[in-house]
Amino acid sequence: MRYYTNQRVSRMWTAYLKYRYNCPNTVLISQVKDLANEPAIGSQTKPFSEVRIFRSELDFIARCILDCPDIETGGQLFGYWTREGVPMVCYALGPGPNANHQRTFFNQDLSYLRSIGDAIVKHYGLEHIGEWHSHHQLGLAQPSGHDASNIYGNMIKASRERFLLCIGNYDGQSASLNAFSFTAGVSSYNQTGWTVSPVESPYRSAIDRSMRAFIHQPHTTDARIKDLKMYSL
Numbered sequence: 001m002r003y004y005t006n007q008r009v010s011r012m013w014t015a016y017l018k019y020r021y022n023c024p025n026t027v028l029i030s031q032v033k034d035l036a037n038e039p040a041i042g043s044q045t046k047p048f049s050e051v052r053i054f055r056s057e058l059d060f061i062a063r064c065i066l067d068c069p070d071i072e073t074g075g076q077l078f079g080y081w082t083r084e085g086v087p088m089v090c091y092a093l094g095p096g097p098n099a100n101h102q103r104t105f106f107n108q109d110l111s112y113l114r115s116i117g118d119a120i121v122k123h124y125g126l127e128h129i130g131e132w133h134s135h136h137q138l139g140l141a142q143p144s145g146h147d148a149s150n151i152y153g154n155m156i157k158a159s160r161e162r163f164l165l166c167i168g169n170y171d172g173q174s175a176s177l178n179a180f181s182f183t184a185g186v187s188s189y190n191q192t193g194w195t196v197s198p199v200e201s202p203y204r205s206a207i208d209r210s211m212r213a214f215i216h217q218p219h220t221t222d223a224r225i226k227d228l229k230m231y232s233l
């Protein structure tokens with residue numbers, strides 16, 4: 001309850017929300033070109049080829065995907081970047097109770113995201129490092145053109161050097177999840193490989209417990225997931 005009443009949202013977070021959810025859909029092709037032609041914001045910024053995640057968070061996303069076999073669903077990814085620029089996913093947030101799930105798009109419940117996301121950032125020290133959403137059975141295991149434009153546009157607006165986008169699918173039995181690296185100054189995204197830490201994230205139980213009344217949990221209990229592209233050197 002203590003966290004839920006804290007409604008103050010950081011300026012970066014507010015800016016991110018504004019551009020993620022309020023920007024016109026048509027923004028971004030020209031901005032994508034601009035981004036591609038600009039030098040990277042950080043001179044050391046390179047595309048990442050590995051994504052690290054705790055098994056509990058992979059399972060959580062899979063259960064959310066399995067909840068929605070023929071409509072999109074999604075959420076946000078919280079964690080940190082290692083010194084080498086590798087994202088570590090420590091906590092996956094799913095759809096809020098008022099999220100808009102449609103066959104070909106998904107919009108997060110903004111009130112839910114503000115409340116929970118703000119608490120995760122401020123009280124647990126995690127960064128918003130990425131997003132995930134499901135293309136369920138649409139036959140698209142990668143970002144759509146609209147997805148890519150949105151991500152690049154939002155990175156420009158928020159001066160983000162890198163961002164992680166994960167796309168889920170459902171084959172009638174199991175979920176799958178592909179991860180993609182978006183980097184400022186690089187004109188195209190690339191698929192990455194997973195390194196899965198085979199334990200529960202220490203943040204999962206702590207955050208779920210502290211916001212038990214508000215965190216939306218998937219109905220599916222069995223996290224059936226397959227076809228993960230694993231990272232290898």
Ligand SMILES: [Zn+2]
Nearest residue numbers: 133143144147
């Ligand atoms: Zn998409």
